[in-house]
Amino acid sequence: MNKATERLMLQLKALAEPVRLRLVALCTHGECSVSELTDVLAQSQPRISQHLKQLCDAGLLQRFRDGHFVYYRVAGKGGDAALRRRLLALVPQDEPLFYRDIERLRELRSSQETPPPAFDESDRSLHRALVELTVAAPIGDLIDIGSGQGRILKLLASRAQRAVGVDIDSNARRFARAELLLAGLPNCTLRKGDMYELPFQEGEFDTIILDDVLSGAERPTAVLDEARRLLRPGGRLLLLAAVDSQAVSRLGQQFARWCALTGLRLAAPRRIPAENPRWLLAVATTVDHETAAA
Numbered sequence: 001m002n003k004a005t006e007r008l009m010l011q012l013k014a015l016a017e018p019v020r021l022r023l024v025a026l027c028t029h030g031e032c033s034v035s036e037l038t039d040v041l042a043q044s045q046p047r048i049s050q051h052l053k054q055l056c057d058a059g060l061l062q063r064f065r066d067g068h069f070v071y072y073r074v075a076g077k078g079g080d081a082a083l084r085r086r087l088l089a090l091v092p093q094d095e096p097l098f099y100r101d102i103e104r105l106r107e108l109r110s111s112q113e114t115p116p117p118a119f120d121e122s123d124r125s126l127h128r129a130l131v132e133l134t135v136a137a138p139i140g141d142l143i144d145i146g147s148g149q150g151r152i153l154k155l156l157a158s159r160a161q162r163a164v165g166v167d168i169d170s171n172a173r174r175f176a177r178a179e180l181l182l183a184g185l186p187n188c189t190l191r192k193g194d195m196y197e198l199p200f201q202e203g204e205f206d207t208i209i210l211d212d213v214l215s216g217a218e219r220p221t222a223v224l225d226e227a228r229r230l231l232r233p234g235g236r237l238l239l240l241a242a243v244d245s246q247a248v249s250r251l252g253q254q255f256a257r258w259c260a261l262t263g264l265r266l267a268a269p270r271r272i273p274a275e276n277p278r279w280l281l282a283v284a285t286t287v288d289h290e291t292a293a294a
Contacts, residue, residue, distance in 0.1 A: 007059060007080055011087055014058040019043070020051045024060055024074070025091055025098040026105060030181040031073040031189060040104045060084065066192055067170035073189060076162070109178035122278035126240075127155055129272055129281055133238065134159060140206025143230065145195050145223075146213035150176025150188075157185045160207070164200075166193040195223050198230065206235045214258070215241045215251055224262040228286060237264065237284040248277050259284050 001009075015021050022041060026032055034052070038045045052072055055061040062075045075084060092098070130152065139160040144153050147165030149172050157163035157180065165188065167173050173190040180188045193199060195213055208227050214220045227237055243251055252269045259266040264284040271277035 004080065004083065008083060008087075011058045011060055011084070014054050014060060015087070015091075017051070019047075020055055021091070022098065022101055023048070023051055023055060023072075024088065025095070026101050027061055027072055027074050028088060028091070029102050029105070029184075029186050031071045031177055032105065033069045033071050035069070036105060036108055037072070039108060040101050060088075064191075066173060066190070069174075074186075076189075106182055109181055122273060123151075125273045126279045126281070129270060130155060130238070133281075133283065134207070137236070138206070140232075140235070141204065142207045142209070143198075143200070143205045144209045144211050145193075145198070145227065146209075146211035147176060147190070148172050148211065150179050150190070152209060152211060153188055154179055154183050154185065157188050160187065163188045164205075165190045166195070166198065168192060168194075196226055198226055200230055202229050203232045205230050206232050207238065208235065209238045209240060211240050212242050214239060214255070215243075220254075220258050221261050224258055224264060224284075228262060228264065231286065233286070235285075239266075239269075239280075239282045239284060241280045243277055243280045248280055251280055252282075255280070255282055263287050 015024065019041065023037060026037065026040065034045060034049060037052070038048050041048060052061060052063070056063050056072075059075055059080060061072045063070060063072055065071075074088065075081075134156055139156060141162045142156060142160040143164045143166065145166050147153055147167045148169070150165055153163050153165045153176065163185070165173070165176055167176070167190070170192065173192065177190050180190075191199070195217070196219065208231055210223065210227060214223060217223050224237075231237060239255055241251055248271055255269055256266050263286065265287050267283045269280050269282035272279040272281055
């Protein structure tokens with residue numbers, strides 16, 4: 001038998017055990033910690049961990065650490081990704097036991113949440129502007145650098161092929177993970193990362209949001225260089241910063257200078273709202289791509 005057939009047999013064997021099938025069904029809805037899976041299935045942690053190891057060995061789940069917690073998610077990329085997607089598509093969505101499991105997981109996460117700050121009009125204006133920008137062109141694979149509590153991910157992820165949030169604050173990532181699960185957005189992942197050296201491959205994303213991180217960065221051009229490394233040909237960088245009315249012009253000039261130094265072409269920044277702005281939003285693209293397209 002070839003390797004693909006052997007892998008399929010291993011995955012079928014892993015899914016043939018009821019507890020493991022429930023674990024996979026849960027992880028299709030989002031990233032789950034070991035303690036959450038233990039609580040939902042009401043089984044001991046050693047037994048759950050043993051099942052999770054078998055699912056990882058079969059290439060169905062991925063294990064990763066985020067701060068003090070270990071999470072599991074459905075494996076994304078990989079040589080047998082298409083086979084895995086076809087296999088997992090066979091998992092019935094209308095199974096009552098799976099439904100009870102996901103409802104229990106939602107209850108757990110709801111009980112841990114702190115209510116988010118209320119939206120004001122400037123937030124609504126920003127969200128309208130982001131939706132307008134991302135409706136005009138496909139989002140594709142999205143990364144939000146400085147994702148915080150995941151508000152922008154929650155807004156845009158449903159139209160992205162894949163959405164990744166990166167933030168240094170573990171509490172923010174945990175809150176965002178709960179929000180995204182409750183919103184029914186299984187294509188999202190949250191990661192801890194250094195904006196100067198992110199753990200992703202070159203050219204991995206179509207849309208990159210620098211989410212209010214440039215103005216406070218010690219080396220803003222290094223942040224832009226790293227974001228450009230991750231950008232696919234034809235992709236877009238969305239530069240976002242909170243401002244006050246006194247700083248908006250100065251920050252717009254800084255955006256232009258930093259982009260020029262890193263080989264990016266910057267469109268005119270947009271003030272949001274137009275009067276008494278609270279946000280500055282701009283789109284940058286790579287100069288070499290525009291030259292080639294011309």
